Amino acid sequence: MKSTNISRREWLKKGTLTLGALALVPHDIWSSNVIAAQKEGRTFLYNSNNFFNEFTPPVVKEEKALTILRSNENPYGPPPKSAKAFQDEVFKGNRYAWKTLRELKEKIAENEGIHTNQILMGPGSSDLLEKVAMVFFQEGGNVISADPSYMSLIVVAKSVGGQWKSYKLLEDSQHDLDAMEAGIDENTKLVYICNPNNPTGSITDAKKLKDFCSRVSEKVPVFVDEAYLELSDNGLRDSMNTLVAEGKNVIVARTFSKIHGMAGLRIGYAIGKKETLDIISEITRGGMGITGPSIAAAATSLNNQDFLDSCKTKIADARAYTMKYLNKKNFSYLPSETNFIIFEIPMEVKEFLKQIYAKNVAVKSFKFWDKNWCRVSIGTMDEMKLFTKAMTEIFA
Missing domain, CATH: 3.40.640.10 (Type I PLP-dependent aspartate aminotransferase-like (Major domain))
Structure with a gap:
């Protein structure tokens, strides 16, 4: 890629993104998309994407009451x-x-x-x-x-x-x-x-x-x-x-x-x-x-490796617990070496999200490969037990 002498001001005028959009951090962009999609009653967050998309989550009155398992955060940090x-x-x-x-x-x-x-x-x-x-x-x-x-x-x-x-x-x-x-x-x-x-x-x-x-x-x-x-x-x-x-x-x-x-x-x-x-x-x-x-x-x-190692171990244990549950309940999931797992949903996704949010558990759902998926972040062991409890009640 060749260098360019275009100034920041000229570039911002030339680009199709607005200054307001550039000021948003990724979570703000996601939140803005969610709010817009909810108001418009859209099934998906991104209308322009035909290959891969995220389902719009339901409107929730008490967001602070949710067990948040949707953003792949470390539940134990910062050190x-x-x-x-x-x-x-x-x-x-x-x-x-x-x-x-x-x-x-x-x-x-x-x-x-x-x-x-x-x-x-x-x-x-x-x-x-x-x-x-x-x-x-x-x-x-x-x-x-x-x-x-x-x-x-x-x-x-x-x-x-x-x-x-x-x-x-x-x-x-x-x-x-x-x-x-x-x-x-x-x-x-x-x-x-x-x-x-x-x-x-x-x-x-x-x-x-x-x-x-x-x-x-x-x-x-x-x-x-x-x-x-x-x-x-x-x-x-x-x-x-x-x-x-x-x-x-x-x-x-x-x-x-x-x-x-x-x-x-x-x-x-x-x-x-x-x-x-x-x-x-x-x-x-x-x-x-x-x-x-x-x-x-x-x-x-960067000088707290012991703490980071401890987090990794606890996340791995909670991930193993969740995978064991998914195996037991015959949910098909993809192999994971991260702090989240994605698995297929044998239910219409809009209804699934409505039900799991109603149980105060927030996850994400996606559409790709002509299949519907739930992605759950790995929280503490107690949080994962809340998730598996909600799943058992939904798919009883």
């Missing part, structure tokens, strides 16, 4: 030491946090084996996915990804004039890397891979993926979204970060929203070639959207 660091940093809130941000980037660079100029910070990894989409697809082109996959980058790419070329996952739910590579053409601007994949929870073989990324990145940039990788069996041992260190045109995104338990604190980062990240930074600056307290909490969490 207590990170919460303390956040609180302490609030009293320095009158100052810009450039120094602490630089220190965090230095710590990240050391962990990832790269230089600080190969890091782009942002308020969560979804923010960075969306910014990449805005920059890469301002003049059209196509993005290649799995079907289904996390839609944040895809939706924004389409909204600014890009096209989506999707390739169905293999029977074992891994990415069809051969088909995706064969699909690259002269209009392909980016290959996007979410690994582990959302919403399926499945993971693609690390060696095959590394070979793919190494080879394909010589043709087009490859964006690997590793938001859930730390929750997988092998964890960061399966990361594509070594390719970045080798100088490959690979972007790897991480977030503090999942295993670190900081979804509400909004912090994440992407690593990649300096030249590629500079193109993105010409248009939009990631660090401006992060607060000093969030930076302090993230930096502290």
Whole structure:
């Protein structure tokens, strides 16, 4: 991708997204879509997507009463030491946090084996996915990804004039890397891979993926979204970060929203070639959207591996409990190495969502492969028991 001299102001005028939309964080965009779809009585949140869509949840009067199992959050975080660091940093809130941000980037660079100029910070990894989409697809082109996959980058790419070329996952739910590579053409601007994949929870073989990324990145940039990788069996041992260190045109995104338990604190980062990240930074600056307290909490969490390991163990135990229940009740689900499970629903989805929300349990439902699915996030063991109790009552 070639650099451009277009200014931020000119780019915002040129793009089809409004300033108001750009100001929204991913959760705000999701919430806005939900409210609009509920008012219009729509079955799906995204009318323009024929391949993969999310069912509109029912209107709920007492949202605070719900057991929230729909956003793949860590129910145990943030680490207590990170919460303390956040609180302490609030009293320095009158100052810009450039120094602490630089220190965090230095710590990240050391962990990832790269230089600080190969890091782009942002308020969560979804923010960075969306910014990449805005920059890469301002003049059209196509993005290649799995079907289904996390839609944040895809939706924004389409909204600014890009096209989506999707390739169905293999029977074992891994990415069809051969088909995706064969699909690259002269209009392909980016290959996007979410690994582990959302919403399926499945993971693609690390060696095959590394070979793919190494080879394909010589043709087009490859964006690997590793938001859930730390929750997988092998964890960061399966990361594509070594390719970045080798100088490959690979972007790897991480977030503090999942295993670190900081979804509400909004912090994440992407690593990649300096030249590629500079193109993105010409248009939009990631660090401006992060607060000093969030930076302090993230930096502290990187030194709390024992807490993170404890979270991973408890999530894995609750996931195993949920899978055992689904097996017992003959629900067909996809393999997961994340903090969520997706399974087929043998009921009309609108009625299913109505009933499970009525039991104060909030989940998500999707349509893909001509099937209806429920995705449940893994909460505490007590929360998962509330979920299985509700399921038993619904499907008695």
